[in-house]
Amino acid sequence: MSPVESALQEISTFALFRNYSQDQLRLLCGGAAISICSHRQVLFTVGQPADFFGIILSGAFKLSKPSLEGQDVIVHFATAGDILAALIMAQPHPVYPITATALGPSRFLKVPRENFKLHWKKDADLIFKIQGLLSRRILSLHDEKALMTASLKQRLAACLLALLEKQTGSKSLELPLPLTRKEIAEYLGVTVESVIRIMSDWSKQGLIATNDQQISLLRPEMMIELLKVP
Amino acid sequence: MSPVESALQEISTFALFRNYSQDQLRLLCGGAAISICSHRQVLFTVGQPADFFGIILSGAFKLSKPSLEGQDVIVHFATAGDILAALIMAQPHPVYPITATALGPSRFLKVPRENFKLHWKKDADLIFKIQGLLSRRILSLHDEKALMTASLKQRLAACLLALLEKQTGSKSLELPLPLTRKEIAEYLGVTVESVIRIMSDWSKQGLIATNDQQISLLRPEMMIELLKVP
DNA sequence: CGTAGCCTTGAAGGTGATCAATGTTTGTGG
DNA sequence: CCACAAACATTGATCACCTTCAAGGCTACG
Numbered sequence A, B: 001m002s003p004v005e006s007a008l009q010e011i012s013t014f015a016l017f018r019n020y021s022q023d024q025l026r027l028l029c030g031g032a033a034i035s036i037c038s039h040r041q042v043l044f045t046v047g048q049p050a051d052f053f054g055i056i057l058s059g060a061f062k063l064s065k066p067s068l069e070g071q072d073v074i075v076h077f078a079t080a081g082d083i084l085a086a087l088i089m090a091q092p093h094p095v096y097p098i099t100a101t102a103l104g105p106s107r108f109l110k111v112p113r114e115n116f117k118l119h120w121k122k123d124a125d126l127i128f129k130i131q132g133l134l135s136r137r138i139l140s141l142h143d144e145k146a147l148m149t150a151s152l153k154q155r156l157a158a159c160l161l162a163l164l165e166k167q168t169g170s171k172s173l174e175l176p177l178p179l180t181r182k183e184i185a186e187y188l189g190v191t192v193e194s195v196i197r198i199m200s201d202w203s204k205q206g207l208i209a210t211n212d213q214q215i216s217l218l219r220p221e222m223m224i225e226l227l228k229v230p
Numbered sequence C: 001c002g003t004a005g006c007c008t009t010g011a012a013g014g015t016g017a018t019c020a021a022t023g024t025t026t027g028t029g030g
Numbered sequence D: 001c002c003a004c005a006a007a008c009a010t011t012g013a014t015c016a017c018c019t020t021c022a023a024g025g026c027t028a029c030g
Helices: A003-011 A022-028 A113-120 A124-149 A152-166 A181-188 A192-204 A220-227 B003-011 B022-028 B113-120 B124-149 B152-166 B181-188 B192-204 B220-227
Strands: A033-037 A042-044 A052-066 A072-079 A099-112 A208-211 A214-217 B033-037 B042-044 B052-066 B072-079 B099-112 B208-211 B214-217
Touching: A003 A022, A003 A033, A003 A052, A003 A099, A022 A113, A033 A052, A052 A113, A052 A181, A052 B124, A072 A099, A072 A152, A072 A181, A072 B124, A099 A113, A113 A124, A124 A152, A124 B052, A124 B072, A124 B124, A152 A181, A152 A192, A152 A214, A152 A220, A181 A192, A192 A208, B003 B022, B003 B033, B003 B052, B003 B099, B022 B113, B033 B052, B052 B113, B052 B181, B072 B099, B072 B152, B072 B181, B099 B113, B113 B124, B124 B152, B152 B181, B152 B192, B152 B214, B152 B220, B181 B192, B192 B208
Parallel strands: none
Antiparallel strands: A033 A099, A042 A099, A052 A072, A052 A099, A208 A214, B033 B099, B042 B099, B052 B072, B052 B099, B208 B214
């Protein structure tokens, strides 16, 4: 079986494509290719013409864009099952609004842009489900915004807990993606030093542990406690 | 002509419904009603079962949700032509994720929830256009996030400029909605005092003027200048 | 073996928060 | 129409959190 064929079987387990037959998937993903990305490999870059969108098969990607001052800001951590760049496929000459970089070894199913107009757009049910994904993104961005008045300690706790919840299946205590302190800082919009100071405190208190960029939340209940009234 | 009928003519000028005949609109908006809201009137409240969604005919609404500490955070300022609550209509028992409050006298076309499943969802092209709206929301939330590392002065300038750009048509210097300093603070996630200090500076320098909660940007070029390198 | 990127720690500084007091506008009911 | 309450606006003083700057250690990789 070709790699793409087996990928199609793989995505049929994702919520988005449940109930789709292999034939239907073959149509939707005609001409697709699989990108095998190593850690830190860039999938696409902000500003580049968008000639493909697609689905994360495994691993994770950080989605970032440059801020006014030039340094990068991470807007989202995308994990297996997430769709990337679908939201701009509607435009006549789409350009990636963000840069996608692999976090850990990852696999991505690249679907040619034409498929969107030819097949995806015609499938009201699929568009509808994608809308559901977009809605959830908006709601979680709102939640994040509501946390802006909280202390950095609370925002950091909320961030790690949210990442832990992304975990598909088993409830291990390890975050499903490798993360540097710098990346966490870029995600929260603060400096590395601030993140480090809080996380080393937590390490000393046994709340978290880091092993080769893999972060584990040893005491999630305690982290949740931090989110309660200051 | 009934008020609803004239509203249907009104919305046919919005980008979302261009090319729709009155008959089609009558089908999509069957059973709709018009809410005439006065300043500060609440259209729906967070947590309340969502039995309608709809379109802002005129005026504006602030969309807010309570933060951890209890005070409200404004997640979006919605203006004429915006769709509210469409993104949660897909759920089986939707509940409003935010509170919508009128800013200035406003009119809203309330469409019953059933219409979404019966008619809107079936219209692939419409769902597709709504997806376009959602995409733009996500992109602008990303832009906002990229500004989180900037100083409050810059974020405030960006906020006012973005609101000025929402203006449909004429390029007056007055923001299209009445805003208190407190609301701006709730939108930016900072305290009223900080907003006031910056805005009184700008008032003294002649950059802005306030008249009965109507803010005017007298020198937009200067505001844009503030967004350049610190 | 040298460089580049990440991690860590400390000291100093600034931005925005907090607290407090007062003035102003808006809305409500007698 | 006035009295009063409630919400908003303003200002100053003080404080805390987070940033900035600086220096050094660690690991990965050519």
